[in-house]
Amino acid sequence: MKIYSPLVVGFLSLVLLSVGCKKDSRTDETSTAKPTPATASGSSSTAAKAASDSAPSVAETTAKMAAAEWALKQDEIKRDPNGQWAIQAAASSTYNDAQGTAGWSANQATGAPNVDKYGDDGAAWAPKTPDSGIEWLDLKYPKPVHASEVRIRESCGSGAVVKVEVYDEKGVANTVWQGNDPTTDLNYLIVKFPKTTFKADRVKVTLATNVVPGWNEIDAVQLVGADQ
Numbered sequence: 001m002k003i004y005s006p007l008v009v010g011f012l013s014l015v016l017l018s019v020g021c022k023k024d025s026r027t028d029e030t031s032t033a034k035p036t037p038a039t040a041s042g043s044s045s046t047a048a049k050a051a052s053d054s055a056p057s058v059a060e061t062t063a064k065m066a067a068a069e070w071a072l073k074q075d076e077i078k079r080d081p082n083g084q085w086a087i088q089a090a091a092s093s094t095y096n097d098a099q100g101t102a103g104w105s106a107n108q109a110t111g112a113p114n115v116d117k118y119g120d121d122g123a124a125w126a127p128k129t130p131d132s133g134i135e136w137l138d139l140k141y142p143k144p145v146h147a148s149e150v151r152i153r154e155s156c157g158s159g160a161v162v163k164v165e166v167y168d169e170k171g172v173a174n175t176v177w178q179g180n181d182p183t184t185d186l187n188y189l190i191v192k193f194p195k196t197t198f199k200a201d202r203v204k205v206t207l208a209t210n211v212v213p214g215w216n217e218i219d220a221v222q223l224v225g226a227d228q
């Protein structure tokens, strides 16, 4: 029985708000955001704030360093001259049956990464349901290369990828990785493997969406390889 009434779907969405990566997070943030008090603050509290700003804690410094390192790594991958971003994509299903370039469609996983924050975002691909099981994304790249790496940028419900395949010129799928995806937050699952003897311009990413509760979304997938 796969036909849900809008009422049932709405109820399921509410239940899912409490677990994993949830949809409508943007709405939540907006509704819970507290307006800044308009009253003028006294000079003593301003001075106290300035003092605390000038003496960051060790934890704050560590967090900033980690954030900077993360940003540098993101930039390095984005600019990798041996990396290609997908130009076409198809998927097992899409959220709200999104087609073309609609939000959460398979095409949202083409091109360079464009999701800024971990969480539900229409600039990433999402399958039709959050936890039903096996789903896949099939991506095409502009130039066939001897592949050595695939980088999957996960942007919501990270950690659900279970298999990565690279296709040869005859359209035969070669599994280059299968296992437990350790990715958390907004990060890449980086899969390295011996350079393929064949040239590849197509990658398939398979997820088991039931292993990570909530919506599992992929922002972009990069194929890394060389001409020779």
Ligand SMILES: [Ca+2]
Pocket (backbone or CB within 6 Å): 108, 109, 110, 112, 113, 114, 115, 123, 124, 125, 218, 219, 220
């Ligand atoms: Ca994207």
